[in-house]
Amino acid sequence: MTAPVDTSGSKGSRRRKAGIIGTIVGAAAAGVAAGVAAERLVLRRRRRSTHTDPYLDEPFGDLGADFYRTVTTKEGVPLHVEIDGDPKAPLTVVFVHGFCLDMGTFHFQRSALRGASGVRLVSYDQPGHGRSGRLEKGEYTLDMLGDALKKVIDDCAPRGRIVLIGHSMGGMAIMALADAYPEMFKPDGRIGGVTLISTSAGELSGVTFGLPQVLVRFRKPLLPVISGAGWVTAGMLDRAREASTDLAWLLTRKYGFGSVKPSPALVSYVERMNSATRTESVARYLRTIYTHDRVMALGALTSIPVLVVCGEEDLLTPVEHSEAICAALPDAELVVIPYGGHVALLEHSEAVNAVLLPFVRNLIPMKPKA
Secondary structure: OOOOOOOOOOHHHHHHHHHHHHHHHHHHHHHHHHHHHHHHHHHHHHHHOHHHOOOOOOOOOOOOOOEEEEEEOOOOOEEEEEEEOOOOOOEEEEEEOOOOOOHHHHHHHHHHHOOOOOEEEEEEOOOOOOOOOOOOOOOOOHHHHHHHHHHHHHHHOOOOEEEEEEEOHHHHHHHHHHHHOHHHHOOOOOEEEEEEEOOOOEOHHHOOOOOOHHHHHHHHHHHHHHHOOOOOOHHHHHHHHHHOHHHHHHHHHHHHOOOOOOOHHHHHHHHHHHHHOOHHHHHHHHHHHHOOEOOHHHHHHOOOOEEEEEEOOOOOOOHHHHHHHHHHOOOOEEEEEOOOOOOHHHHOHHHHHHHHHHHHHOOOOOOOOO
16 A cells, blocks of 8 residues: 655645745735836836936947957856956956846946056956856856956956955955955955945845835745745746836836936836846845855955945945944945945946045056156
8 A cells, every 4th residue: 555645845845835935926016016006107207208317328238348358167157258448557447246237337437447547447247147158057156256256357357456346246256256365365465455335244134125024034934945946937037027127117216226316217227237137047146145144254355445335225235234344344444325225336426436436546556666
């Protein structure tokens, strides 16, 4: 006689998890929908009000570059790299972008530094983002991103001093690099300075994103389910994202920006970067981001100049996370951008550049006197 099969850990368990996720997603959708109907009445009107948008004709995502390179990580992922400036420049600035974005996040910073005397720029799209390739299998890790950054430096900036500028997950990749290669951050090492924008050294599982507490409670236990949810196909979720462009635009404005009326062109640009990141990549990054803890790695940055920048209204990496970084690095400079959200470097580029550009210029090595 065949013994009865216990399905509590298989199909039955998956159905219960699916039911929980469905309930949570439904609750979240209901909460958002309460305001979406009214928002959508003015959304198209705002997006049509182009005569007041200073960035209507800004060539976002189309800066071009002096040189293009493909750098391949040890996992075999091809990275798209763009280089501007004299190869013999004494200082190279490497831009490292954040989650669900691409190198275009640094549009205004690249524009301001292009052609600057003594400075060379290296920008690249992280694995699974932008024009770079994707990992064939398995999850992305921050250790992998730190190694990818090291490979970009080795291949595209093999000589001279370097300034690393990381936004959000890009800042975490820099911390992973410091954890694995602390010698690069010593006074006589390659890295002359670091700027960390809207990022965190850990404890992101405690960020509420402004969500109701009932949803926040369920987020952490469900991360393994969501990140490994083969039964919810990436293609299905990608199609859902494409079908909800108005909602995606509204959510981008809410979670990316801190101003009451941000530039519609800027919001649309960030939303395009978000939507271009495949759901499959998003899911495979979740676990490493929410378990990120690199507080100890910050010790490698104590002997070099560090600039920490954060938007005052950042819901994704709140100001407290930048303050915690500065608590570990007492000599770091903290700049909080008023009315700035998670992409303050785009939203308030003039304020960010006002502190970033002098920071970079001060690190250009002086020519020895004859």
